[in-house]
Amino acid sequence: MPIIDMRKVYLLGHRQEREKTFNLLQGLGTVQMLDVKSGAGWEEFQSYLEPDRPPEIVSQVDSRRSDIRYCLDFFQRYFPVKKSFIEQFTGARLVISPDQFADYVDSLDQADEVYDACRRIEDRLARLRNEDTQAHNLIAELEPWKNLDLPLEEVSGGSYISMGLYTIPLDNYPALIDELSDKISIYYLEEISSDNEFAYFYFAGLNEDRQEFADLFKAKTVSKVTFPDLTGTAAENIDLLQAKTEELQQERADVLGEIEKLLEQRPILMACFDYLDNEFKKHDAVSNLARTENSFLLEGWVPEPVVGDLEKAVNEKTETAVMVSREPEPEEKVPVLLHNKGPVDAYEVVTKLFSTPKRSEIDPTPHLAPFFFLFFGICLGDAGYGIILALLSVYMSRKLRVGDSGKQLLKLILLGGLSSLVFGILFGGYFGDLIAIPPLWFDPLEEPMQMLFYCFGIGLVQIYFGMGVQAYRNIKSGQPLSALYDQGFWFIFLNGLILMILPEFQAVGQWIAIGGGAGLILTQGRSQSGIIKKFFSGLLSLYNITGYLSDVLSYSRLLALGLATAVIATAINSMGDMVGGGIVGAVGMTLILLGGHLFNIIISTLSGYVHTSRLQYVEFFSKFFEGGGEPFKPFGKTSSYVDVMEAEEG
Amino acid sequence: MTGTEIALIGAALAVGLAGIGSAIGVGIVGQSAAGLVTEDPDKFGQTLLLQALPGTQGIYGLLAGFIIMQEVGIIGEQMLELTVPQGYAFLMAAIPIAIVGLVSGIYQGRVSASAVGLVAKRPEELGKGIVYAVMVETYAVLALLATIMLLFGIDV
Numbered sequence: 001m002p003i004i005d006m007r008k009v010y011l012l013g014h015r016q017e018r019e020k021t022f023n024l025l026q027g028l029g030t031v032q033m034l035d036v037k038s039g040a041g042w043e044e045f046q047s048y049l050e051p052d053r054p055p056e057i058v059s060q061v062d063s064r065r066s067d068i069r070y071c072l073d074f075f076q077r078y079f080p081v082k083k084s085f086i087e088q089f090t091g092a093r094l095v096i097s098p099d100q101f102a103d104y105v106d107s108l109d110q111a112d113e114v115y116d117a118c119r120r121i122e123d124r125l126a127r128l129r130n131e132d133t134q135a136h137n138l139i140a141e142l143e144p145w146k147n148l149d150l151p152l153e154e155v156s157g158g159s160y161i162s163m164g165l166y167t168i169p170l171d172n173y174p175a176l177i178d179e180l181s182d183k184i185s186i187y188y189l190e191e192i193s194s195d196n197e198f199a200y201f202y203f204a205g206l207n208e209d210r211q212e213f214a215d216l217f218k219a220k221t222v223s224k225v226t227f228p229d230l231t232g233t234a235a236e237n238i239d240l241l242q243a244k245t246e247e248l249q250q251e252r253a254d255v256l257g258e259i260e261k262l263l264e265q266r267p268i269l270m271a272c273f274d275y276l277d278n279e280f281k282k283h284d285a286v287s288n289l290a291r292t293e294n295s296f297l298l299e300g301w302v303p304e305p306v307v308g309d310l311e312k313a314v315n316e317k318t319e320t321a322v323m324v325s326r327e328p329e330p331e332e333k334v335p336v337l338l339h340n341k342g343p344v345d346a347y348e349v350v351t352k353l354f355s356t357p358k359r360s361e362i363d364p365t366p367h368l369a370p371f372f373f374l375f376f377g378i379c380l381g382d383a384g385y386g387i388i389l390a391l392l393s394v395y396m397s398r399k400l401r402v403g404d405s406g407k408q409l410l411k412l413i414l415l416g417g418l419s420s421l422v423f424g425i426l427f428g429g430y431f432g433d434l435i436a437i438p439p440l441w442f443d444p445l446e447e448p449m450q451m452l453f454y455c456f457g458i459g460l461v462q463i464y465f466g467m468g469v470q471a472y473r474n475i476k477s478g479q480p481l482s483a484l485y486d487q488g489f490w491f492i493f494l495n496g497l498i499l500m501i502l503p504e505f506q507a508v509g510q511w512i513a514i515g516g517g518a519g520l521i522l523t524q525g526r527s528q529s530g531i532i533k534k535f536f537s538g539l540l541s542l543y544n545i546t547g548y549l550s551d552v553l554s555y556s557r558l559l560a561l562g563l564a565t566a567v568i569a570t571a572i573n574s575m576g577d578m579v580g581g582g583i584v585g586a587v588g589m590t591l592i593l594l595g596g597h598l599f600n601i602i603i604s605t606l607s608g609y610v611h612t613s614r615l616q617y618v619e620f621f622s623k624f625f626e627g628g629g630e631p632f633k634p635f636g637k638t639s640s641y642v643d644v645m646e647a648e649e650g
Numbered sequence: 651m652t653g654t655e656i657a658l659i660g661a662a663l664a665v666g667l668a669g670i671g672s673a674i675g676v677g678i679v680g681q682s683a684a685g686l687v688t689e690d691p692d693k694f695g696q697t698l699l700l701q702a703l704p705g706t707q708g709i710y711g712l713l714a715g716f717i718i719m720q721e722v723g724i725i726g727e728q729m730l731e732l733t734v735p736q737g738y739a740f741l742m743a744a745i746p747i748a749i750v751g752l753v754s755g756i757y758q759g760r761v762s763a764s765a766v767g768l769v770a771k772r773p774e775e776l777g778k779g780i781v782y783a784v785m786v787e788t789y790a791v792l793a794l795l796a797t798i799m800l801l802f803g804i805d806v
Contacts, residue, residue, distance in 0.1 A: 001673070031671075080691075083692065353777035353778070353781070355780075448798065448799060448802055452799075497787075554788070554790065556795050557788065557791045557793065557795070560791045560792070560794050560795035560798065561791065563795075563798055564709070564710065564713055564794065566718065567713050567717060567798075568709065568713060571713070571716045576718075603702075603705075603706065603709065604700070606699075607706060607787075610780055610781070610784045611784060611787075611788075611791070613781065613784075614781060614784050614785070614788070615783065618785075
């Protein structure tokens with residue numbers, strides 16, 4: 001049975017043993033907790049039970065957890081843990097032994113120190129960054145005045161003369177000069193520098209003319225620049241500031257060095273984070289419970305095969321806890337756990353990508369598995385590529401530590417490789433035409449039409465199979481007539497139409513099709529009221545024939561993708577051939593062949609996988625499967641940063 | 651124009667138009683992907699996968715162009731002298747993948763770009779994003795199929 005039966009479990013125990021029980025449940029990871037308060041019987045219980053609350057400690061755990069997260073993020077910002085391309089999908093975790101893990105968790109107190117240090121360092125870094133920006137801004141402001149020999153503090157006025165530093169948009173500058181010399185007799189103006197937009201000048205004039213300068217400057221959008229806090233020339237100040245930014249850089253490097261020293265603590269923090277995270281989840285899960293003064297009540301789902309183990313563990317490890325279990329009620333929403341044996345297990349990846357099945361449905365995994373295997377092989381259809389994929393999968397499953405679904409995916413790749421090997425031998429594809437071995441069956445490149453018909457044929461088989469599964473479901477749920485009307489008549493009608501295409505069966509086919517069609521017209525409107533409505537919706541249902549037609553035609557992609565793989569491979573081989581002889585030619589050819597075939601493997605595997613999946617989802621599932629079930633999510637331990645190795649036995 | 655030249659126009663259209671479609675599509679995805687990766691550099695692998703999806707049209711176009719070049723003899727032993735009707739046959743055979751590749755590449759790029767947004771919020775749903783994008787690619791695959799069947803059907 002691919003969908004595991006679930007049992008509703010109630011666990012009742014003394015409050016003092018609550019944490020002990022939770023540790024046990026979290027370790028086993030086989031119970032999905034339910035909120036008792038939202039359960040069916042809550043209104044009855046409410047008079048003598050009250051909702052349980054997480055213990056006080058939970059907020060403390062939460063805040064320590066976020067402190068550690070802060071430190072880890074802080075480290076990550078300055079000294080990121082490098083992830084390889086594959087690890088970006090699988091996640092990079094630190095692998096440690098259980099002893100190490102225990103050691104690390106014992107040093108939890110160090111984490112507080114690290115946290116304080118990180119905070120301090122971050123404040124310092126922020127200050128350094130600030131000062132650095134200020135210095136750079138000031139340098140940028142001073143830059144235009146570099147050639148002014150006058151110390152900045154001496155740019156001021158007296159009783160008779162006022163002076164200052166000014167900027168003016170370049171466009172207005174010539175006009176300003178003209179008007180100044182027209183209107184005012186005594187003044188001194190020296191252009192210090194100019195850039196694309198502004199001119200920078202030093203100006204001195206008599207105080208008695210002050211009003212006129214002011215008006216003129218305003219009209220020409222001249223603005224005054226002051227450096228109130230600076231002494232010495234602009235150039236001297238720039239040198240000073242540059243020296244200061246260098247100092248700041250140095251200080252920053254020192255601070256980064258401090259962080260680097262703290263990095264030693266990173267593994268401890270990682271382990272502590274995972275530990276606290278699980279502690280938090282454990283404490284937080286208490287909010288699902290109900291309590292009396294001295295007891296707690298837990299409600300949850302447990303997969304049927306492990307109920308016995310769980311009960312045994314609860315009885316052995318605790319003194320007061322009692323567990324009872326029952327079959328789910330028909331109206332209850334039961335979570336779904338899939339379990340498939342052998343190679344079929346790998347194809348759960350495909351099902352889960354679409355949706356977890358509902359409990360009332362059939363798990364489509366075992367039904368899609370053989371088709372997926374065939375289709376992927378046809379899409380890739382190259383023995384060489386198949387061997388490489390299979391080897392790659394074996395290598396990665398040795399090398400990488402991945403979770404359950406990762407293992408399933410690797411297994412899926414392995415099976416895909418094997419399937420491709422089989423079809424490569426049948427179709428004569430060995431790295432395209434690199435190795436000339438005649439096909440065992442026939443070459444689709446030579447006879448594409450023949451291959452196209454096989455594709456339609458295998459597609460038709462899958463569609464009929466899907467209809468068959470739905471018919472089986474109908475019969476099993478006590479509706480044999482639905483199976484006849486909705487699947488049986490279509491089966492007859494479609495087969496009749498197919499026979500009509502073949503000249504020797506045309507007459508027979510015609511009558512079969514008419515029979516099936518009549519059946520459909522008579523039955524497909526049965527949910528409507530009134531004879532006319534019944535008839536017309538029955539007639540209209542024949543329009544669905546386009547759906548079946550496009551479903552079958554859709555399988556032509558198997559041919560197209562198979563041809564694409566083969567032709568690209570051939571193209572790579574001919575490109576390799578075109579490079580001339582000699583040593584250079586040989587090297588060039590090797591590079592082209594290696595790079596080209598690698599590229600083709602990646603691109604063809606990807607499109608083979610996604611298009612094969614699509615055929616399952618759109619063409620196959622539409623016949624019998626909807627999905628939308630709730631996956632089983634047990635209360636257990638999770639890890640974000642570290643993988644604790646299983647204790648080695650023997 | 652000789653028949654051979656007309657056939658080569660077909661090859662150029664297949665490679666060129668389908669390539670443009672892919673270039674635009676991959677470009678659109680790249681823009682949203684880069685935006686996401688500024689926030690979360692770890693998503694590089696996943697977004698690269700999405701960015702690769704609209705790239706297949708260009709490959710299909712190249713494939714069609716390559717078959718034409720091979721049939722005409724540009725690659726290989728020697729150039730054939732095609733008649734004008736034969737040349738047009740090659741040109742017409744290239745049209746499906748050229749046009750559908752152009753348009754579907756762009757639209758697949760848009761869907762993949764939205765899938766980047768999906769991955770930003772729910773990285774575990776990458777698969778569904780890919781499936782949406784592949785729905786668009788279906789038509790490029792069908793067009794490629796038509797082109798290949800047409801090309802194989804031409805007698806030279």
